[in-house]
Amino acid sequence: xxxxxxxxxIDAVLISVFLAxxxxxxxxxxxxASVPNKDIRQLVRSYLEFGEYAFDFAxxxxxxxxxxxxxx
Numbered sequence: 001x002x003x004x005x006x007x008x009x010i011d012a013v014l015i016s017v018f019l020a021x022x023x024x025x026x027x028x029x030x031x032x033a034s035v036p037n038k039d040i041r042q043l044v045r046s047y048l049e050f051g052e053y054a055f056d057f058a059x060x061x062x063x064x065x066x067x068x069x070x071x072x
Contacts, residue, residue, distance in 0.1 A: 016051025017058065023048075024055070 023029045030048070035041040062068045 012047075013051070013054060016047055017054050018051075019048060020051040020055040023052070 032041050032044060035044060
């Protein structure tokens with residue numbers, strides 16, 4: 001049971017990070033105005049903000065690694 005919860009949590013983080021990368025590269029983001037409930041809208045907003053934080057964290061970690069190089 002605990003393993004399944006961890007798996008679902010990691011999947012949720014990966015989806016959030018994917019959406020953050022999509023926003024950074026294309027400007028596309030979920031339309032939160034279409035969520036009718038204010039509390040759920042805020043929960044989704046927090047979820048997406050966490051994805052951006054995790055995305056930034058991954059960029060910093062990869063930027064410090066010798067296994068990655070920046071190409072422009």
